[in-house]
Amino acid sequence: MSHVAPPLxxxxxxxxxxxxxxxxxxxxxxxxxxxxxxxxxxxxTAQNSLGVQGYWELPPEAVKAQLDSxxxxxxxxxxxxxxxxxxxxxxxVASALAAYGAPVVVDPVGVxxxxxxxxxxxxxxxxxxxxxxxxxxxTPNLWEVEQLTxxxxxxxxxxxxxxxxxxxxxxxxxxxxxxHLPGEPVDLxxxxxxxxxxxxxxxxxxxxxxxxxxxxSAVASYLALGEDVPSAxxxxxxxxxxxxxxGFPLGGGIGPVDHAWRWR
Numbered sequence: 001m002s003h004v005a006p007p008l009x010x011x012x013x014x015x016x017x018x019x020x021x022x023x024x025x026x027x028x029x030x031x032x033x034x035x036x037x038x039x040x041x042x043x044x045t046a047q048n049s050l051g052v053q054g055y056w057e058l059p060p061e062a063v064k065a066q067l068d069s070x071x072x073x074x075x076x077x078x079x080x081x082x083x084x085x086x087x088x089x090x091x092x093v094a095s096a097l098a099a100y101g102a103p104v105v106v107d108p109v110g111v112x113x114x115x116x117x118x119x120x121x122x123x124x125x126x127x128x129x130x131x132x133x134x135x136x137x138x139t140p141n142l143w144e145v146e147q148l149t150x151x152x153x154x155x156x157x158x159x160x161x162x163x164x165x166x167x168x169x170x171x172x173x174x175x176x177x178x179x180h181l182p183g184e185p186v187d188l189x190x191x192x193x194x195x196x197x198x199x200x201x202x203x204x205x206x207x208x209x210x211x212x213x214x215x216x217s218a219v220a221s222y223l224a225l226g227e228d229v230p231s232a233x234x235x236x237x238x239x240x241x242x243x244x245x246x247g248f249p250l251g252g253g254i255g256p257v258d259h260a261w262r263w264r
Contacts, residue, residue, distance in 0.1 A: 013082030020256030
C-alpha cells in the first residue's frame with residue numbers, strides 16, 4: 001500500500017538536552033500538528049530546567065551538509081530557524097534558504113528562558129542583514145526587538161513602532177510578541193499594511209520553557225498545511241496557549257509547555 005507524505009517542515013536550530021525547547025520542541029510541535037518534521041542541528045546545548053550550562057556550535061560545513069542533504073532530496077514546504085549562535089552559521093543558513101524559496105519563519109533567538117545568551121553579539125548584525133531579509137515571518141519577543149532595532153517597547157502602543165522597525169530589516173511579516181508587557185498578553189502581526197492583534201488570557205503557570213520555539217514551529221507547520229500568514233499565526237497562537245496552560249514541572253526550575261496537550 002502506498003501512502004502520501006504529509007506536508008514537510010524543516011527546523012534549523014539548536015538541540016535542547018532537556019527536551020523542552022529547540023529542535024526537540026520543534027519536532028514535537030510538528031508531529032502534534034500533523035506535518036513531517038526534519039532537522040538541521042546547528043548547535044548542541046547542555047541545558048535543563050535551571051538554565052543553559054554550555055553550548056557548542058557545529059562546524060558550518062556540517063550545517064551546510066545537513067541543509068543540502070534534506071533540501072536536495074526531500075525538500076520542505078516551510079522552514080523554521082531558531083538558535084544559530086554565530087555569524088558564520090547565520091550566514092550559512094541564510095544563503096541556503098535564500099536560494100531555496102520556501103516560506104521561512106525566523107525565531108531570532110537571543111537568550112534562553114533563563115536569560116542565558118544564545119547568540120553571539122557579533123552575529124546580531126548578520127541576522128539583521130542576511131537572515132531577516134529571507135524571512136516570511138519573524139517572531140521576536142520584546143528583548144529581541146530591542147537587540148535587533150534598539151526600539152524599546154513599554155506598552156501596547158509601542159508594538160507598531162517595533163513592528164515597523166523590524167519590517168525595515170526585510171521580512172515580509174513581523175509578529176511582535178508582547179507577552180512581557182503588563183496586563184493581558186497581546187501580540188501584533190503586520191506586514192506594514194494589515195494589522196492583526198492576538199490576545200489571550202494570562203495564565204498562572206510558570207512552566208513556559210520552549211514557548212518561542214513552539215510558536216514559530218507551529219506557524220511554519222500551518223504555513224506548510226496551506227494557511228495564509230494571519231491564519232497560520234492565529235492557529236499557532238491557539239495551539240501554544242493550550243500548551244502553556246498545561247505546562248508541567250520538570251526538574252528544579254522552569255518546566256516545559258505540553259506539546260501533546262491535545263492528545264491527553
